[in-house]
Amino acid sequence: MTRAYNFAAGPSTLPQEVLEEAQRDLLDFSGTGMSVTEISHRNKAFEAVVNEGEALLRELLNIPEDYAVIFVQGGASTQFAAVPLNLMHNGKADYVVTGNFAKKAFQEGKIYGDAACVASSEDKTYTYIPDVKAIPFRDGTDYVHICSNNTIFGTRYVEFPETKAPLVADMSSEILSREIDVSKFGVIYAGAQKNLAPAGVTIVIAKRSLIQDPLAICPTMLKWKVQDENKSLYNTPPCFPIYIATLVLRRLKALGGVKAINEINEYKAGLLYDFIDNSSFYTNKVEKKYRSIMNVPFVTPNADLDAKFVKEAGANGLVSLKGHRLVGGMRASIYNAMPVEGVKALIEFMKKFEKENA
Numbered sequence: 001m002t003r004a005y006n007f008a009a010g011p012s013t014l015p016q017e018v019l020e021e022a023q024r025d026l027l028d029f030s031g032t033g034m035s036v037t038e039i040s041h042r043n044k045a046f047e048a049v050v051n052e053g054e055a056l057l058r059e060l061l062n063i064p065e066d067y068a069v070i071f072v073q074g075g076a077s078t079q080f081a082a083v084p085l086n087l088m089h090n091g092k093a094d095y096v097v098t099g100n101f102a103k104k105a106f107q108e109g110k111i112y113g114d115a116a117c118v119a120s121s122e123d124k125t126y127t128y129i130p131d132v133k134a135i136p137f138r139d140g141t142d143y144v145h146i147c148s149n150n151t152i153f154g155t156r157y158v159e160f161p162e163t164k165a166p167l168v169a170d171m172s173s174e175i176l177s178r179e180i181d182v183s184k185f186g187v188i189y190a191g192a193q194k195n196l197a198p199a200g201v202t203i204v205i206a207k208r209s210l211i212q213d214p215l216a217i218c219p220t221m222l223k224w225k226v227q228d229e230n231k232s233l234y235n236t237p238p239c240f241p242i243y244i245a246t247l248v249l250r251r252l253k254a255l256g257g258v259k260a261i262n263e264i265n266e267y268k269a270g271l272l273y274d275f276i277d278n279s280s281f282y283t284n285k286v287e288k289k290y291r292s293i294m295n296v297p298f299v300t301p302n303a304d305l306d307a308k309f310v311k312e313a314g315a316n317g318l319v320s321l322k323g324h325r326l327v328g329g330m331r332a333s334i335y336n337a338m339p340v341e342g343v344k345a346l347i348e349f350m351k352k353f354e355k356e357n358a
């Protein structure tokens with residue numbers, strides 16, 4: 001068997017050991033004689049999985065006790081609506097628009113009230129993060145929404161804004177990749193298919209005192225309070241993604257937790273950025289300070305060479321390197337599960353490609 005090095009932005013690569021474990025246990029999960037995809041979500045063996053997943057998230061992210069930690073469905077995009085529907089009591093919220101998903105969240109917010117874009121980096125095609133100390137946040141808002149890592153454009157916040165209103169962050173493409181102080185946020189949410197699990201489950205971490213009074217029009221399924229009170233089992237949850245998430249979290253803990261993986265992630269990203277910066281053939285257009293350690297976009301001198309690069313890399317087992325259609329070029333997503341060897345193999349290929357095409 002040859003596994004490809006998969007640089008997809010999402011759904012994305014998962015740790016091989018986790019896939020092997022899931023494969024071993026597929027026909028008989030936890031002595032039930034059934035697979036985890038066949039048993040009731042009320043089965044004790046499955047409840048144990050949900051509880052362990054939640055406990056591991058709490059431990060690995062050092063989540064304070066007065067925060068709910070829930071597994072929900074509908075992807076991060078559904079949370080773009082859930083955020084105003086749970087929090088917009090005064091009908092007013094600020095958004096910082098640093099990329100495509102941040103913009104989508106902003107547009108969704110506008111459906112429910114006075115959502116304002118208080119800062120944006122669209123003027124330079126989202127290649128930087130606005131200075132968080134200079135953002136003119138408004139008074140009397142219900143929350144401030146940011147996207148902490150911008151998957152398509154390859155930027156991330158290096159410091160987070162100090163806000164009077166609760167800070168809400170979409171961390172889909174970087175959850176568990178670096179240490180964060182959860183207590184600085186009102187709500188954190190993340191679609192799991194980037195850094196944690198297969199598509200189908202989204203994590204919401206929310207300060208309980210903020211979520212007790214969702215708007216009257218909020219659908220029951222989007223009420224974080226209801227999901228919290230039902231321990232993520234209000235209805236049938238996405239059992240298999242939650243199970244895989246739990247295996248991934250176990251492995252992350254064994255590895256030394258978020259601090260340890262953060263060091264590895266910095267190392268991997270450093271190798272790739274250093275190589276790009278020392279090359280006159282490849283370019284990364286992001287302001288250095290704000291470079292993401294998860295998503296690394298880059299280009300060759302022209303679009304024809306970009307296309308050739310993607311094709312030849314694929315033939316060499318380095319797959320899904322095509323950049324997002326909004327940016328073009330290439331994008332290497334190097335999430336937690338991408339091994340150092342994968343990044344080194346990519347750099348070796350980049351060297352070879354440059355020699356042949358420069």
Ligand SMILES: *Cc1c(COP(=O)(O)O)cnc(C)c1O
Binds near residue numbers: 076077101147171172
């Ligand atoms: C992928 C992504 C989304 C969209 O997630 P879905 O689960 O497809 O809805 C939203 N925000 C960020 C930052 C993402 O990377």
